[in-house]
Amino acid sequence: MRPPHKYVVLVLGLILLALVILVAVGVGSVNVAPAEMLSILRAVLKGADPAQLGGQAVVIVGLRLPRVILAGLVGAALAGAGVAFQALFQNPLADPYIVGVSAGAGLGATVVIGFGLTIVGSQVLAVNLSAFIGALGISYLVYRIAYSRQGVSNLLLLLAGMAVSAFLSAVISLVMVFGSRNLAETVYWLMGGFTGRGWSELWLAVPCISVGLAGLWFLRRELNMLLLPEDDARSLGVDVGRVKVLVLGAASLMAAAGVSVGGLIGFVGLVVPHGARLVVGPDHRYLFPTSVIYGAVVMILADLVARTALAPLELPVGAITALFGAPFFLYLLSQAKAGRR
Amino acid sequence: MQTVPFPLVIVDGAKNVLEIKEQPQRIISLSPGVTELLFAIGAGDRVVAVTTWCNYPPEAAKLAKVGDMNINYEVVAELSPDLVVADNSLQQTTAERLVNLGLTVLQVKPVNIVGILDSLELLGRVTGCLDQAQDLIGELTRLLAANRRRVENSPLAKEPVSVLVLLDPEELYSAGSGTYIDEVITRAGGTNLAGGVPGAWPKLSLEYVLAKDPEVILLTYGEPTDLVKNPYLRRLSAVKAGRVYLLDPDIYNRPTDRLIKGIPLLTELFLPVREAR
Numbered sequence: 001m002r003p004p005h006k007y008v009v010l011v012l013g014l015i016l017l018a019l020v021i022l023v024a025v026g027v028g029s030v031n032v033a034p035a036e037m038l039s040i041l042r043a044v045l046k047g048a049d050p051a052q053l054g055g056q057a058v059v060i061v062g063l064r065l066p067r068v069i070l071a072g073l074v075g076a077a078l079a080g081a082g083v084a085f086q087a088l089f090q091n092p093l094a095d096p097y098i099v100g101v102s103a104g105a106g107l108g109a110t111v112v113i114g115f116g117l118t119i120v121g122s123q124v125l126a127v128n129l130s131a132f133i134g135a136l137g138i139s140y141l142v143y144r145i146a147y148s149r150q151g152v153s154n155l156l157l158l159l160a161g162m163a164v165s166a167f168l169s170a171v172i173s174l175v176m177v178f179g180s181r182n183l184a185e186t187v188y189w190l191m192g193g194f195t196g197r198g199w200s201e202l203w204l205a206v207p208c209i210s211v212g213l214a215g216l217w218f219l220r221r222e223l224n225m226l227l228l229p230e231d232d233a234r235s236l237g238v239d240v241g242r243v244k245v246l247v248l249g250a251a252s253l254m255a256a257a258g259v260s261v262g263g264l265i266g267f268v269g270l271v272v273p274h275g276a277r278l279v280v281g282p283d284h285r286y287l288f289p290t291s292v293i294y295g296a297v298v299m300i301l302a303d304l305v306a307r308t309a310l311a312p313l314e315l316p317v318g319a320i321t322a323l324f325g326a327p328f329f330l331y332l333l334s335q336a337k338a339g340r341r
Numbered sequence: 342m343q344t345v346p347f348p349l350v351i352v353d354g355a356k357n358v359l360e361i362k363e364q365p366q367r368i369i370s371l372s373p374g375v376t377e378l379l380f381a382i383g384a385g386d387r388v389v390a391v392t393t394w395c396n397y398p399p400e401a402a403k404l405a406k407v408g409d410m411n412i413n414y415e416v417v418a419e420l421s422p423d424l425v426v427a428d429n430s431l432q433q434t435t436a437e438r439l440v441n442l443g444l445t446v447l448q449v450k451p452v453n454i455v456g457i458l459d460s461l462e463l464l465g466r467v468t469g470c471l472d473q474a475q476d477l478i479g480e481l482t483r484l485l486a487a488n489r490r491r492v493e494n495s496p497l498a499k500e501p502v503s504v505l506v507l508l509d510p511e512e513l514y515s516a517g518s519g520t521y522i523d524e525v526i527t528r529a530g531g532t533n534l535a536g537g538v539p540g541a542w543p544k545l546s547l548e549y550v551l552a553k554d555p556e557v558i559l560l561t562y563g564e565p566t567d568l569v570k571n572p573y574l575r576r577l578s579a580v581k582a583g584r585v586y587l588l589d590p591d592i593y594n595r596p597t598d599r600l601i602k603g604i605p606l607l608t609e610l611f612l613p614v615r616e617a618r
Contacts, residue, residue, distance in 0.1 A: 028415050029413050029415045029416055030415045030416060030418075030419040050443075051443040054421060055418055055419040055420060055421035056419060058418040058419075058421075058442055058443065059415050059418045059419050062418060062441075062442050062443070063414055063415055063418060063442070064415070113434075116433065118433070122437055123433040123434050123437060124434050124437045124438065127434065182432070184410060185432050185434070188411065195411065195414070196414045196434075196435070196438045199441070200437075200438070200441060307415075311413075312406070312407075312408060312413040312415075312416050313408070313413075314411065314413060
C-alpha cells in the first residue's frame with residue numbers, strides 16, 4: 001500500500017467532479033454554447049432574474065444547475081451509505097436500501113401520488129416529505145425489530161429489512177391498483193430519476209445529506225473497527241453498540257434523503273464502494289471520501305446519459321445505472337476471483 | 342366586434358387563479374385535445390409547440406415537440422412560452438414544476454361534452470379569440486340540439502341500440518362510464534354495454550359479451566374481419582348483420598369539437614338497426 005496513491009485518486013476525483021459538473025450543466029436537450037452559459041451564470045450571480053434573461057437562462061439556472069447538484073448529492077449519499085452499510089453488516093452485498101428505506105420511500109410517494117394528496121397546495125412537497133418520512137420511519141421500525149438488550153443484531157436487521165420491504169412492496173402494489181388514475185406517474189417515480197427535479201428538492205437533500213456525510217466522516221475510524229470481530233473492537237475501547245447506532249442513523253438519513261428526492265436508483269450504492277475498495281483499499285479514512293466523490297461523479301454522468309442519449313426523450317436514470325452497474329459489478333467479481341487464485 | 346380586455350384574471354379548470362397580462366403570443370399545448378381546440382378557435386397560429394401525440398390538424402403535427410405524457414422541461418423553458426395549456430390529464434407535480442419555472446399554466450377540464458364547450462369558452466377568453474370560440478360553441482350547441490330532436494323522434498328514444506365498444510378485438514377491452522365514447526353513444530341513441538361496468542377501460546369477459554349480444558360493435562383498433570374470424574364473437578348479432586364499424590380513436594377518445602361533430606354519424610349508424618325491423 002502506497003499512501004500517496006490514495007491521495008492521487010481523491011484529488012483526481014475532485015478534478016473529475018468539477019469537470020463533470022461543468023459538462024453536465026452545459027449539455028442537454030437544449031444547446032447552450034459554453035460562452036453563453038458562463039455569461040448567464042455571471043449575470044445571475046450579480047442578481048439578475050433568469051426569467052428576464054430568456055429561455056436559455058431558465059434552462060441553465062432553473063433546471064440544469066439544480067438538477068446536476070441534486071444528482072451529485074444523491075450519488076454521494078447512496079455511495080456513502082453503501083460503504084457504511086457494507087462495513088456495518090460486514091457484508092459485501094449490503095446496499096443503501098438494505099434496511100428498508102427504498103420500500104418506505106416508495107410507499108410514502110405512492111400514497112401521495114396515487115391519492116393525489118398535497119401539502120400547503122403542493123404535491124411536489126408532499127411527495128418529497130412523505131417519501132422521506134416513510135423511508136426514515138421504516139428504517140427506524142426495522143432497527144427497533146432488530147434491537148434488544150444485547151444491542152442491535154446484524155442478522156435481525158438484515159432479515160427484518162427484507163421482510164418489511166417485501167410486505168411494503170405488496171402494499172405499494174395495492175395502493176397502485178386503488179390509485180390507478182395516476183398509475184403512470186407512480187411507475188415513473190418508482191423507476192427513479194431527476195426529470196424536472198431541482199430547487200424544490202434541494203432544501204431537503206442538502207441538509208440531510210450534509211449531516212449524514214459529516215457524521216460518517218467523523219466515524220471513519222470507527223467504521224474500520226466495525227470490520228473487526230466485535231470482541232476485538234471492544235478490547236480496543238470502542239463502544240460497538242453506540243457506533244453501530246450512529247452509523248445506522250447517519251447512513252439511513254442520507255439514504256432516505258437520496259431516495260425520497262431521486263426515487264429508487266440501484267447499483268450506485270453497491271458498485272461505487274466496491275470499485276473504490278479495489279483502488280484505495282478497505283481503510284475507511286480513504287474509502288469513504290473516495291466513494292462519496294466518485295458516487296457523485298457516476299450519478300451526474302448517469303443522469304447526463306439518461307437525458308441526452310435519446311434526447312428530447314428522457315430515460316429513467318435507474319435503468320442507466322443498472323445497465324452499466326450490473327456488468328461492472330460482474331467485472332469486479334471476476335477480478336476478485338482472479339485475485340484469489 | 343367584441344374585444345376581450347387584457348390584463349385578464351380568470352379561474353381555470355384546476356381552480357387556479359391566473360393573471361393573463363397580455364394576449365398570449367407563444368402558446369405551448371400539452372395535450373392533443375387542447376391542441377385541436379386551440380386551432381378550432383383560431384389561436385393555432387400562436388401555438389409554438391405541442392406533444393408528440395398532437396397529430397391534428399396537420400399544421401399542428403409539424404410544430405416543435407415538448408414530449409408526450411412526460412414532457413421535457415428544458416425544451417419547454419427554452420421556448421419561453423407566455424402560456425402553457427393543458428387539460429385535466431396533466432399531472433399535478435408537472436403543473437407545479439412548470440409554475441416554479443415562472444410559466445403561466447392554464448388547465449381546462451373537458452371531462453364531458455359540456456366540459457368541452459366550457460373549455461372552448463375559457464380558451465377563447467384567454468387567447469383573445471372569444472368571438473370565434475362563441476361562434477363554434479353556438480354551432481356545436483345547435484348540432485347537439487338537432488341530433489337530440491332526431492333521436493327523440495325516432496324508435497331509438499324508446500329502445501336504444503345496444504352497443505359494444507372494443508379497443509382491442511382480441512382482449513375485449515372496452516370503454517366504461519366516464520369515457521367520452523360512453524357519453525357520445527348515449528347521446529347518439531345507444532346504450533353502452535360496458536357503461537355500467539366499473540372502471541374507465543374495463544376488460545369484459547367473453548361470457549358477458551355473448552350474453553348481452555350487442556346489436557352494434559364499434560372498434561377503435563383492428564379490423565371488423567377480426568371478429569368474423571373469432572369462433573365465439575362471430576355468433577354475435579352485430580357480427581352476423583355486418584354492423585361492426587371501425588372508429589377513428591383520435592376523434593372518439595379526445596375531448597374536441599370533432600368528437601361532438603361525430604355524434605350524428607353514430608346516430609346514422611344506429612337508426613337503420615331499428616328501421617330495419
